Amino acid sequence: MGRPIITPQEMVAAEQAVFKAGTNSFDVMTRAGTAVAEFLHARWPEGKVQVLCGPGGNGGDGFIAAARLAKLWRDVEVFCLVEKSALTGDAAKAAALWEGEVQPLEQALEAPHAIVLDALFGGGLSRPLEGIAAALAERGGRVVSVDVPSGIDGLTAKPLGPCFRAEGTITFAGLRPAHLLQPGASYCGLVAAADIGIPVQSQAFENSPMLWAGVMPRPGEDGYKHQRGHLKVVSGPASATGAARLSATAGLRAGAGLVTVMSPPGAMTVNASHLTAVMLQVFDGAGDLETAAKQAQVMVIGPAAGITPATRANVEALLKSNARILLDADALTVFDSAPASLFKRLRPHDIMTPHMGEFKRLFGDLADTAVNKIEVARKAAQTAGCVVLLKGADTVIAAPDGRAIVNTHATPWLATAGAGDVLAGLIAGFMAQGMPTLEAAAMGAWVHGEAGRRVGAGLISEDLERHVPDILSALHGEIA
Ligand SMILES: NC(=O)C1=CN([C@@H]2O[C@H](COP(=O)(O)OP(=O)(O)OC[C@H]3O[C@@H](n4cnc5c(N)ncnc54)[C@H](O)[C@@H]3O)[C@@H](O)[C@H]2O)[C@@H](O)CC1
Numbered sequence: 001m002g003r004p005i006i007t008p009q010e011m012v013a014a015e016q017a018v019f020k021a022g023t024n025s026f027d028v029m030t031r032a033g034t035a036v037a038e039f040l041h042a043r044w045p046e047g048k049v050q051v052l053c054g055p056g057g058n059g060g061d062g063f064i065a066a067a068r069l070a071k072l073w074r075d076v077e078v079f080c081l082v083e084k085s086a087l088t089g090d091a092a093k094a095a096a097l098w099e100g101e102v103q104p105l106e107q108a109l110e111a112p113h114a115i116v117l118d119a120l121f122g123g124g125l126s127r128p129l130e131g132i133a134a135a136l137a138e139r140g141g142r143v144v145s146v147d148v149p150s151g152i153d154g155l156t157a158k159p160l161g162p163c164f165r166a167e168g169t170i171t172f173a174g175l176r177p178a179h180l181l182q183p184g185a186s187y188c189g190l191v192a193a194a195d196i197g198i199p200v201q202s203q204a205f206e207n208s209p210m211l212w213a214g215v216m217p218r219p220g221e222d223g224y225k226h227q228r229g230h231l232k233v234v235s236g237p238a239s240a241t242g243a244a245r246l247s248a249t250a251g252l253r254a255g256a257g258l259v260t261v262m263s264p265p266g267a268m269t270v271n272a273s274h275l276t277a278v279m280l281q282v283f284d285g286a287g288d289l290e291t292a293a294k295q296a297q298v299m300v301i302g303p304a305a306g307i308t309p310a311t312r313a314n315v316e317a318l319l320k321s322n323a324r325i326l327l328d329a330d331a332l333t334v335f336d337s338a339p340a341s342l343f344k345r346l347r348p349h350d351i352m353t354p355h356m357g358e359f360k361r362l363f364g365d366l367a368d369t370a371v372n373k374i375e376v377a378r379k380a381a382q383t384a385g386c387v388v389l390l391k392g393a394d395t396v397i398a399a400p401d402g403r404a405i406v407n408t409h410a411t412p413w414l415a416t417a418g419a420g421d422v423l424a425g426l427i428a429g430f431m432a433q434g435m436p437t438l439e440a441a442a443m444g445a446w447v448h449g450e451a452g453r454r455v456g457a458g459l460i461s462e463d464l465e466r467h468v469p470d471i472l473s474a475l476h477g478e479i480a
């Protein structure tokens with residue numbers, strides 16, 4: 001299914017439910033600590049391990065991991081923020097399993113080691129690290145963290161103050177927002193989620209082909225192009241046509257049967273001189289677009305459309321048609337003074353794909369008031385009444401019904417002119433073939449990220465579409 005995302009608070013509730021039903025909480029901690037040791041030992045197999053234990057459950061996992069690592073013949077030293085005798089509950093039971101010495105945390109600063117196991121605090125931390133814990137966080141070195149890097153708020157994905165920067169993080173049951181959202185994710189390194197027998201339910205998932213492979217569009221053996229959907233992309237004026245063509249070509253690569261660029265009369269020549277498989281149709285005003293939308297499954301408007309009253313009228317006309325609409329860039333910005341007039345027209349199967357700048361123009365301070373980016377996108381989707389894909393290193397896609405998908409399958413090289421136009425085209429191309437909007441957006445973000453990774457350094461947006469056939473072939477289990 002892809003890994004579920006739960007908040008630290010939801011994790012506590014899930015644990016409590018399982019404990020209430022009779023599962024022994026120390027058995028669960030034992031599974032957690034054992035998973036920690038195995039994660040560390042498998043990926044960092046050599047060198048002395050310095051285990052830093054906090055006063056609560058996170059420290060408990062650390063003691064169990066230390067005992068297990070010693071059984072695996074690892075050289076281990078344990079340091080604790082509090083006296084062993086001050087530990088209570090499961091953490092005290094865990095500490096009792098560690099037969100070696102427990103040194104005060106201060107002594108860890110100078111002690112020789114190769115790898116640090118950071119078991120100071122979990123994702124529920126609510127105040128900044130102080131004193132020796134803060135000094136250890138700032139020391140650097142090779143760190144493996146339990147649950148989250150200590151000092152990071154698992155819910156908001158923000159550092160509370162000084163925090164550890166890990167090469168790897170092992171958490172339990174599902175992922176926390178901090179493992180995927182920035183800036184927290186950049187402190188986590190490689191993230192594993194161990195099954196410790198706590199079932200979790202969530203409406204938020206890490207993007208993975210497993211989420212949408214079942215509804216991936218695929219042409220039938222006896223299919224023809226008209227069954228694969230018609231996508232139409234609205235072009236800007238003569239001096240700004242490239243963005244629409246990037247979207248259109250990506251839509252064709254995504255598999256839409258027919259793709260048409262809708263061109264203003266003055267841009268026909270320049271569009272015609274650059275298009276081959278993509279078709280071209282003239283439009284002169286909003287009425288023409290509304291008519292054209294009757295012969296389309298999906299319309300894309302926004303890439304270089306122009307921040308003009310005409311663009312606004314075009315969007316309003318398209319939203320009267322039965323086609324699903326993808327709104328990007330200028331099609332969003334033209335509503336910055338009257339977002340409600342856009343929101344009342346949008347339907348649950350439409351989609352907008354803003355970056356943070358465009359988002360803030362439409363949704364104001366929502367981006368700063370919601371607890372994290374997943375909630376930001378969720379609230380925006382509810383407010384706008386359509387699917388919202390909020391771009392970034394951590395792209396969040398949310399539907400009005402509360403489902404959310406976080407895509408981190410990407411590369412910073414994608415932060416370049418035109419990459420968003422390609423993303424819009426891919427999503428619209430999948431939608432044109434009948435894929436539900438949320439899943440089409442998740443697949444679009446994933447394929448886009450994978451294409452970006454395959455190009456790597458030096459990427460320009462024109463490079464992306466060439467990689468789409470191999471990526472789709474692999475997703476369909478065919479040899480490219
Ligand atoms: N039985 C369970 O509940 C399980 C818990 N697990 C582990 O337990 C962790 C959660 O345990 P806890 O809820 O005890 O949380 P923590 O282990 O993060 O410890 C919180 C404790 O630290 C104190 N504290 C908070 N901020 C501090 C600061 N800046 N300086 C000094 N002290 C501070 C708090 O007052 C509280 O006593 C998870 O992260 C996970 O590693 C796992 O073992 C799975 C099972």
Ligand SMILES: [K+]
Nearest residue numbers: 121146148150
């Ligand atoms: K930790």
